[in-house]
Amino acid sequence: MEESISQVSTLVAEEVSAEEQGAMPTSQSDLSIWYHSLYTDGIHPDARFPRDRYVRVLERLTPFLLDGEKPAKFEPSIEIHTPKPIQREHLLLAHDEDYVDRFLAGNLREKEIKRIGLTPWTDDMIQRTLLLMGGALEATENAIQFGGISANMAGGTHHAHRGFGSGYCVFNDLAVCALHALNNLNVGSVAVLDLDVHQGDGTATALQHVDEALTVSVHCAVNFPFRKSSSDHDLPIAADSGDMLYLEAVEEALDLCFDHQPELLLFQAGVDALATDALGKLNVSRLGMQRRNDMVFERAINANIPVVVFMGGGYAKPLIHTIDAFEDLFTQAARWANRQ
Numbered sequence: 001m002e003e004s005i006s007q008v009s010t011l012v013a014e015e016v017s018a019e020e021q022g023a024m025p026t027s028q029s030d031l032s033i034w035y036h037s038l039y040t041d042g043i044h045p046d047a048r049f050p051r052d053r054y055v056r057v058l059e060r061l062t063p064f065l066l067d068g069e070k071p072a073k074f075e076p077s078i079e080i081h082t083p084k085p086i087q088r089e090h091l092l093l094a095h096d097e098d099y100v101d102r103f104l105a106g107n108l109r110e111k112e113i114k115r116i117g118l119t120p121w122t123d124d125m126i127q128r129t130l131l132l133m134g135g136a137l138e139a140t141e142n143a144i145q146f147g148g149i150s151a152n153m154a155g156g157t158h159h160a161h162r163g164f165g166s167g168y169c170v171f172n173d174l175a176v177c178a179l180h181a182l183n184n185l186n187v188g189s190v191a192v193l194d195l196d197v198h199q200g201d202g203t204a205t206a207l208q209h210v211d212e213a214l215t216v217s218v219h220c221a222v223n224f225p226f227r228k229s230s231s232d233h234d235l236p237i238a239a240d241s242g243d244m245l246y247l248e249a250v251e252e253a254l255d256l257c258f259d260h261q262p263e264l265l266l267f268q269a270g271v272d273a274l275a276t277d278a279l280g281k282l283n284v285s286r287l288g289m290q291r292r293n294d295m296v297f298e299r300a301i302n303a304n305i306p307v308v309v310f311m312g313g314g315y316a317k318p319l320i321h322t323i324d325a326f327e328d329l330f331t332q333a334a335r336w337a338n339r340q
């Protein structure tokens, strides 16, 4: 009797797991992206930050999305996943307990909130931050489990330090994900490649004593932050450098990353080096940005290294140029993932 019950339960378990596998999105689409409507709606409409960029990029990706059983209209296919809020213990991998708990309780000082920006804050700011961090963490876990490329359609919050936030960044998703991979997911070495126009100062300080995590930042020498931190490798370039000098620095940064023999690449893919960006001063073209993305994905896919894409900055005026560049980023990622 016992045996037959256990046979039945095994059968049921097999059926369930086959069903689950059949419905498992990660095996069906080329690229998994984490996204939540609070990425946009959690920011106050009067904030200076262009909050619509998230929902507008999602609209651009719609023809590529798998819709249940229905195939996507265009190849390559993309699947959107809803993130779960990150756990406090994961935030503590890269942040001081005092800072984390005061943020979670809604008790940051006015000066601290001002340094982060995204003001006026909304009641949803805490949940938005937890979802954004959760999306990054799940994308990282997915990349490690399945290989290829995964993405979070927000974040790249590289200005957040261990004990304070800054420059639109509350917590540092790159540092948390690097430490989660190293401490909890059996990854031996991680490279953080930061190609945003601004230096990855918070990531550099959060990971400065972690030998297994290499930080490499290509940025404009005269852009924020004005007091730079020391990454393992900093490649500052002059204002108005344009495509050629930017791409030369990207090539050098990639060499440095792959010399480290990473088992995981975390890519801060900010597009604020664009010529039309209101904050960035590097004067890079849309084509130059596309070339950059191809260089990163080609190297990683050829070396069979999983990649997580963190969205990063983009503040073009008009905003459509930022939306174009992010559409390029995610569709290029899906194309390269399709080739693996």
Ligand SMILES: [Zn+2]
Pocket (backbone or CB within 6 Å): 196, 197, 198, 270, 272, 312, 313, 314
């Ligand atoms: Zn930036």
